[in-house]
Amino acid sequence: MPLGASQAPEDPAAAARRxxxxxxxxxxxxxxxLLIAALISELGTPxxxxxxxxxxxxxxxxxxxxxxxxxxxxxxxxxxQVSRWAALQVAADLLLTTALVRxxxxxxSGFVFMYLLVVIGASFVLGGRGALAASGxxxxxxxxxxxxxxxxxxxxxxxxxxxxxxxAATGALGARLAVELTRAREHIASQGVRLxxxxxxxxxxxxxxxxxxxxxxxxxxxxxxxxxxxxILGRDAAAAIGRPIVELVPDIRxxxxxxVMSGVIRRGEVSHLHPTLGERVLGVSLSPLVDAxxxxxxxxxxFQDVTQLRDMEQTVxxxxxxxxxxxxxxxxxxxxxxxxxxxxGSIELLAQPAAAGGAAAGGAEQGELTAIVxxxxxxxxxxxxxxxxxxxxRAPVLQALELQxxxxxxxxxxxxxxxxxxxxxxxxxxxxxxxxxxxxQLRQVVWNLLLxxxxxxxxxxxxAIEIRADDGWAQLTVRDRGPGIPEEHRARIFEPFFSTxxxxxxxxxxxxxxxVEEHGGKIEIEGSPEGGAAVTIRxxxxxxxxx
Numbered sequence: 001m002p003l004g005a006s007q008a009p010e011d012p013a014a015a016a017r018r019x020x021x022x023x024x025x026x027x028x029x030x031x032x033x034l035l036i037a038a039l040i041s042e043l044g045t046p047x048x049x050x051x052x053x054x055x056x057x058x059x060x061x062x063x064x065x066x067x068x069x070x071x072x073x074x075x076x077x078x079x080x081q082v083s084r085w086a087a088l089q090v091a092a093d094l095l096l097t098t099a100l101v102r103x104x105x106x107x108x109s110g111f112v113f114m115y116l117l118v119v120i121g122a123s124f125v126l127g128g129r130g131a132l133a134a135s136g137x138x139x140x141x142x143x144x145x146x147x148x149x150x151x152x153x154x155x156x157x158x159x160x161x162x163x164x165x166x167x168a169a170t171g172a173l174g175a176r177l178a179v180e181l182t183r184a185r186e187h188i189a190s191q192g193v194r195l196x197x198x199x200x201x202x203x204x205x206x207x208x209x210x211x212x213x214x215x216x217x218x219x220x221x222x223x224x225x226x227x228x229x230x231x232i233l234g235r236d237a238a239a240a241i242g243r244p245i246v247e248l249v250p251d252i253r254x255x256x257x258x259x260v261m262s263g264v265i266r267r268g269e270v271s272h273l274h275p276t277l278g279e280r281v282l283g284v285s286l287s288p289l290v291d292a293x294x295x296x297x298x299x300x301x302x303f304q305d306v307t308q309l310r311d312m313e314q315t316v317x318x319x320x321x322x323x324x325x326x327x328x329x330x331x332x333x334x335x336x337x338x339x340x341x342x343x344x345g346s347i348e349l350l351a352q353p354a355a356a357g358g359a360a361a362g363g364a365e366q367g368e369l370t371a372i373v374x375x376x377x378x379x380x381x382x383x384x385x386x387x388x389x390x391x392x393x394r395a396p397v398l399q400a401l402e403l404q405x406x407x408x409x410x411x412x413x414x415x416x417x418x419x420x421x422x423x424x425x426x427x428x429x430x431x432x433x434x435x436x437x438x439x440x441q442l443r444q445v446v447w448n449l450l451l452x453x454x455x456x457x458x459x460x461x462x463x464a465i466e467i468r469a470d471d472g473w474a475q476l477t478v479r480d481r482g483p484g485i486p487e488e489h490r491a492r493i494f495e496p497f498f499s500t501x502x503x504x505x506x507x508x509x510x511x512x513x514x515x516v517e518e519h520g521g522k523i524e525i526e527g528s529p530e531g532g533a534a535v536t537i538r539x540x541x542x543x544x545x546x547x
Contacts, residue, residue, distance in 0.1 A: 016082040016125070023089065023121050024069050024076075030117065031065045034058065057103040061096055068092050086125040090134050093118045098141040107146035107156055112163050115142060116170045123174030131178055135171020139164045214301040215289060220244045220256070223298065232282070232305050234275040245301065255286050256299065269306065281307045339376035346372045396438035396518055400542055403467045403474055404429040410443050411465075414450065423454040429467040433474045435539045441515045448508045449478040449535050456482030457532065473538045480532040490525055 072089055079085045097118055101109040115138040123131030142163060149156050206213060212229030214222055225240045233240075233248055246253050251270035267285045274280050283306040289298040346369040407427055414420065446465070453463045461481040468475050485493060494513040516523045521539040 013082055016086065017076060017079075019125050020076060020082060020086050020089065021073075023086075023125050024073055026121065027065065027093065028069055030114075031062050031069075035062045058100070061100050061103075065096055068096075083126070087130070090118060090122045090126060090130065091137075093121065094134065094137055094141055097138075098145045101142065102145040107149045107151060107159050107163075112142065115163075115167045119167060119170045120174050123171075123178040126178075127182060128175035128178040131171050131174035135168050135174070138167045138171070142167065211302055211304045214240075214245065214303075215298060216245050216256075216301060217298045218296065220246065222248070229303075232280075232303065233272065234277070249282065249284075252284060252286075252301070255284055279307075280305055281310050336380065339380045342376045343373050346370075396441050396515070398436045398438060398519075400544065401435055401437045401439055401442065402544070403433045403435060403476060405432075406439060406442065407446065407465055407467065407476075410446060414447065420450065420454045423450075423457060424460065424462045425450065426462050426464045427467075428464055431469070432544070433467055433469045434542050434544050435474045435519075436542045437519055437539060438515075441519075445512045445515050445537065446476070446478065448512050452508065453478055453480035453482070453533075453535075456480050458482075469541055470538075472541055474541045475536060475538055477534055477536045479534045482532045484527055484531070484533045485525060493525060494523075 068089075072085065072092075076082070076085060094115075097111070097114045100111045100114065104111055119131060119135045119138055122134035126134070143160060146156075146160055151159065206224075206226045209226060209228050212232045213224075213226045214229050215224045217223050221242055222240050222245055225237045230236050230240070235248060240248055245256070249270060249272050251272070255266050255268045255270070266287075267283070270282050270284055272280045272282050282303045284301065284303040286302075287300050288296060289300050290296055350366060350369055404427070407429070411425055411427060415425070450463060450465075457463060457480045463481075464477075464479040466475075466477040466479065494509050513523055516537055516539075519539055521537060523538075524536045526534055526536070
């Protein structure tokens with residue numbers, strides 16, 4: 001649908017013809033008033049008294065003016081040179097005015113003011129030069145019509161001077177105004193061309209958009225509707241303009257209400273039932289529509305059909321899940337094969353003397369083999385436990401949690417744990433920071449990070465836990481003094497069964513990553529200025545719990 005209609009520039013000849021038509025209408029109006037005045041002046045005259053010569057002359061001039069006006073109106077329709085007909089009309093008006101002045105008192109006539117009207121009309125249809133020429137001719141004709149005069153010389157000079165100066169001044173002012181009017185017309189014409197070009201460009205841009213664009217009034221009705229919107233929604237402009245947008249896309253109501261409440265841009269996805277294509281997914285962006293002064297006018301709705309993209313994302317996600325299952329199976333096979341080999345070899349050694357009929361293995365050797373079996377069984381049990389935690393996690397039970405207090409409690413529990421290998425953990429925190437989290441899962445996350453940091457750091461070096469708030473996020477960082485994580489390993493560090501440690505299962509950081517994501521947070525690993533690695537967890541902050 002075109003969002004605007006641009007008009008073609010007016011032809012100069014048509015504009016001149018229009019102005020000349022206005023002049024003729026003005027002339028007819030003035031003459032009609034004079035006719036009415038003449039008729040009123042004769043109402044009090046006795047029936048037997050003849051009409052005065054002045055009234056007879058006035059009526060004759062009025063009739064002549066009507067006749068000339070009709071002639072010029074008929075001729076104007078076929079005229080090729082409009083400016084020549086305009087000059088002829090101005091000349092005729094000057095002659096008629098001169099005749100009227102001559103027969104109504106000459107220099108002392110009450111109709112001298114009509115010269116001013118003719119000069120103003122000349123500036124309107126002939127421009128500045130025409131106004132000056134008309135004023136000069138008017139002064140000359142007025143002086144000619146005023147002589148000889150019956151007035152005393154002193155009065156005659158005064159009257160002639162005043163009227164001539166008035167006519168000349170009107171001509172000069174009309175010429176100046178005509179020049180300014182011409183400039184204004186040219187400026188308006190150039191601005192009109194520019195506006196038409198901008199309107200055409202605007203229409204072309206809107207028409208060529210591949211995304212749907214709808215403008216909605218404050219009451220929710222559709223004002224404009226581009227071609228892409230018609231294609232995506234399956235409704236043409238005639239069926240959409242003036243209707244509530246919630247009738248076209250019912251699921252958009254919630255996003256629109258959020259824009260009304262907040263006054264900012266809102267994005268989301270909604271379902272739409274296309275008349276022929278069926279269920280579609282639309283990615284919608286809504287923003288307020290305001291005028292140049294910021295006053296609200298409605299809303300702008302921009303949307304795309306993202307159904308194919310979402311189908312592709314689901315296909316990729318399924319492929320990634322299958323690939324992850326494959327990597328998981330390979331990792332499980334590798335991790336289980338090594339302990340089983342050790343267990344199998346130990347059992348074979350324990351069984352060989354009995355099968356050969358020889359003496360049983362010695363007590364020390366038997367005890368060593370039994371210890372290997374038990375250690376590897378324990379390793380298998382730990383692997384299965386970690387695997388179950390990763391594969392079948394329990395849903396987090398969220399509650400308001402103050403991070404500094406939770407970390408202090410965790411450090412009191414683990415400070416003497418032998419697996420930290422004597423590492424010294426420092427807690428650095430400022431003001432209390434509250435989050436919505438599962439306390440047990442959060443302790444598991446930090447505990448896994450502390451174990452990794454202790455294994456990577458030299459014995460006795462400090463491990464720091466830093467807590468601070470950062471623009472609506474709680475930031476918890478674990479820093480160690482180890483060798484750090486090579487850049488080529490960082491992209492895979494959270495994959496299951498990927499580990500740089502000799503006896504690591506690769507499930508610890510994968511479990512940490514899953515728990516953080518389930519809490520709506522983010523996790524990042526980077527180098528630390530103090531050396532080693534810094535693992536940062538970001539969780540949305542919340543307010544303190546109330547009792």
